[in-house]
Amino acid sequence: MPSTPAPETTAPLLPPGPLDALWIQLGGTLCNLQCTHCFISCSPKNKSLDLMSLADVEPYLVEAERLGTREYYFTGGEVFIVKELEAIVERTLQQGPVTLLTNGTLTTLERATRLAEIAAATPYSLEFRVSLDGFTPETNDVIRGRGTFERAMRGVENLVSVGFLPIITATQVWDPSENLNVIAGFSEELRRRGYDRPRLKILPVLKMGAEAERTEGYADYERITEDMWRGYDASLLLCHASRTVSGRGVHICPILVDDPAGSIGTSLTESLDRPYPLTHSACYTCWQYGSICSNASSAPADGGY
Amino acid sequence: MTESSSPERVALFGGVYSNYLALESVIDDARRRGATRLYCLGDLGAFGPHPDRVFPLLVDANVQTVQGNYDHSIGHRRDDCACGYTDPKDNYFARISYSYTFENTSDRWKDWLRDLNPSIDIELAGRRVHLCHGSPRQTNEFLWESTTPDPFLRRLFRDHETDVIACTHTGLSWQRTVDTNLIVNVGVVGRPENDGCTDVSYCMLTAGENGIVADQVRVAYDHERLSAEMRSEGLPNEFTETIETGWWKSCLEILPAKERARGKC
Numbered sequence: 001m002p003s004t005p006a007p008e009t010t011a012p013l014l015p016p017g018p019l020d021a022l023w024i025q026l027g028g029t030l031c032n033l034q035c036t037h038c039f040i041s042c043s044p045k046n047k048s049l050d051l052m053s054l055a056d057v058e059p060y061l062v063e064a065e066r067l068g069t070r071e072y073y074f075t076g077g078e079v080f081i082v083k084e085l086e087a088i089v090e091r092t093l094q095q096g097p098v099t100l101l102t103n104g105t106l107t108t109l110e111r112a113t114r115l116a117e118i119a120a121a122t123p124y125s126l127e128f129r130v131s132l133d134g135f136t137p138e139t140n141d142v143i144r145g146r147g148t149f150e151r152a153m154r155g156v157e158n159l160v161s162v163g164f165l166p167i168i169t170a171t172q173v174w175d176p177s178e179n180l181n182v183i184a185g186f187s188e189e190l191r192r193r194g195y196d197r198p199r200l201k202i203l204p205v206l207k208m209g210a211e212a213e214r215t216e217g218y219a220d221y222e223r224i225t226e227d228m229w230r231g232y233d234a235s236l237l238l239c240h241a242s243r244t245v246s247g248r249g250v251h252i253c254p255i256l257v258d259d260p261a262g263s264i265g266t267s268l269t270e271s272l273d274r275p276y277p278l279t280h281s282a283c284y285t286c287w288q289y290g291s292i293c294s295n296a297s298s299a300p301a302d303g304g305y
Numbered sequence: 306m307t308e309s310s311s312p313e314r315v316a317l318f319g320g321v322y323s324n325y326l327a328l329e330s331v332i333d334d335a336r337r338r339g340a341t342r343l344y345c346l347g348d349l350g351a352f353g354p355h356p357d358r359v360f361p362l363l364v365d366a367n368v369q370t371v372q373g374n375y376d377h378s379i380g381h382r383r384d385d386c387a388c389g390y391t392d393p394k395d396n397y398f399a400r401i402s403y404s405y406t407f408e409n410t411s412d413r414w415k416d417w418l419r420d421l422n423p424s425i426d427i428e429l430a431g432r433r434v435h436l437c438h439g440s441p442r443q444t445n446e447f448l449w450e451s452t453t454p455d456p457f458l459r460r461l462f463r464d465h466e467t468d469v470i471a472c473t474h475t476g477l478s479w480q481r482t483v484d485t486n487l488i489v490n491v492g493v494v495g496r497p498e499n500d501g502c503t504d505v506s507y508c509m510l511t512a513g514e515n516g517i518v519a520d521q522v523r524v525a526y527d528h529e530r531l532s533a534e535m536r537s538e539g540l541p542n543e544f545t546e547t548i549e550t551g552w553w554k555s556c557l558e559i560l561p562a563k564e565r566a567r568g569k570c
């Protein structure tokens with residue numbers, strides 16, 4: 001359940017900026033899984049946002065190229081549900097690097113192989129971010145569903161076997177003091193499965209959607225105030241130089257993609273020119289943690305310190 | 306008839322990372338090949354030993370120097386290098402080299418670093434050449450080959466009103482022509498290129514009839530002496546092994562897929 005925005009008078013304004021990154025909500029809110037912490041409550045039946053086709057994506061790619069976009073992120077929902085995924089990735093790689101965010105459970109060897117061929121034919125990088133919760137079926141499957149740990153790990157093995165170096169992201173559902181153990185555990189598991197250069201990234205939990213029901217949701221005081229904004233480096237926020245597109249139009253960020261407050265028209269170019277009020281409680285999490293969605297790993301590969 | 310003069314050559318050095326031995330070798334090499342102007346694109350400290358030994362070499366050879374993120378931090382007596390790393394392990398190694406470099410850079414050279422310019426604009430073969438550290442818009446932006454697409458570069462050329470961009474900061478050299486413009490990441494002279502070869506490299510720009518040609522020149526130097534000095538200064542094994550093997554041992558987590566796949570870490 002989305003939390004209510006605070007009165008706009010107190011909200012700092014995100015200044016207009018360039019379009020460095022374009023996020024594409026390819027899988028809409030449709031996913032083969034139904035994780036308890038999913039911040040936009042995706043499920044096999046949630047058609048709030050539908051899948052996108054190549055034809056849906058094309059006009060935004062044309063606009064993004066003109067705007068000098070640096071990189072492209074595909075997310076959902078689950079991107080591997082999209083039948084045209086390979087064609088859309090191939091088309092996008094003509095104009096820039098692509099990152100796919102996936103739960104890994106549908107990443108067959110056949111599809112990984114085709115994507116590796118596509119990636120080899122372009123000068124730009126194709127990255128994968130595979131989401132898990134914890135490094136064992138016990139920690140992962142209570143959140144993501146039975147058998148999903150093993151299926152996701154198969155997906156990782158398939159990607160690794162064709163030469164990709166996927167970034168494994170884990171939402172932090174454990175106590176922060178456990179971080180180093182969790183990281184060491186993950187790395188060991190991945191090496192055992194043939195991934196000898198694991199890349200890991202830990203994401204903070206966003207208390208929205210299904211997650212708000214699972215835990216307490218955001219308290220009212222968790223908003224960015226003018227005081228917090230003063231002297232803050234706005235470039236740390238995901239919305240600073242990026243926009244998100246879905247079947248419904250342009251949104252300020254992937255976090256608010258299913259919230260009416262995040263909708264900002266149908267033109268990328270126009271959406272860049274107007275200052276956006278950071279009223280949402282999710283903005284508070286961004287303010288605390290910075291850009292949680294970039295590719296950089298936040299964990300050591302071998303616990304070397 | 307007058308004999309046509311040889312084409313003008315400009316040498317561009319990337320991050321030095323306190324590798325004064327490599328710097329000495331590349332300066333010699335560039336002079337021998339006829340470079341009349343020498344530039345360094347910044348990041349004079351990090352990784353290597355005895356940071357103060359770099360500065361006299363630059364001054365004596367009249368190398369005009371751009372301020373890198375490292376130089377800005379050391380010069381302003383900041384408490385971190387602002388390298389733009391987002392990974393705890395990268396930051397761990399960055400902190401070790403930063404505090405070593407900070408302690409061993411004398412005040413006189415800290416002031417010198419503080420007063421450097423964040424970019425230098427020159428002209429060559431009638432074309433505007435913009436020398437910067439990370440990117441023209443941000444000192445610590447990483448311009449990797451596989452994540453710097455043409456449409457984005459067109460925006461940079463337009464916004465910064467230049468025909469040629471030369472940068473460093475990533476440690477890996479590459480170049481690309483976009484329309485009639487040229488982007489060159491000149492690599493670094495401070496450490497090898499993560500390809501198993503211990504040489505370092507710099508970029509030579511040659512003014513030709515059809516504009517500017519950029520060549521990446523590899524240079525061997527006494528890397529064994531450097532690693533011995535690094536060991537006796539107590540610098541981490543990850544740094545010395547990189548110098549000895551030509552493979553990065555402390556890999557940047559921000560290294561994109563294509564570049565990372567070519568290395569070993």
Ligand code: SF4
Nearest residue numbers: 031033035038077103
């Ligand atoms: S968190 Fe990811 S995998 Fe889980 S339901 Fe949401 S979109 Fe699907």
Ligand code: SF4
Nearest residue numbers: 238239253282283286
């Ligand atoms: S949720 Fe984060 S990324 Fe989205 S508008 Fe708020 S601050 Fe920006």
Ligand SMILES: [Fe+2]
Nearest residue numbers: 348373374474
């Ligand atoms: Fe740098």
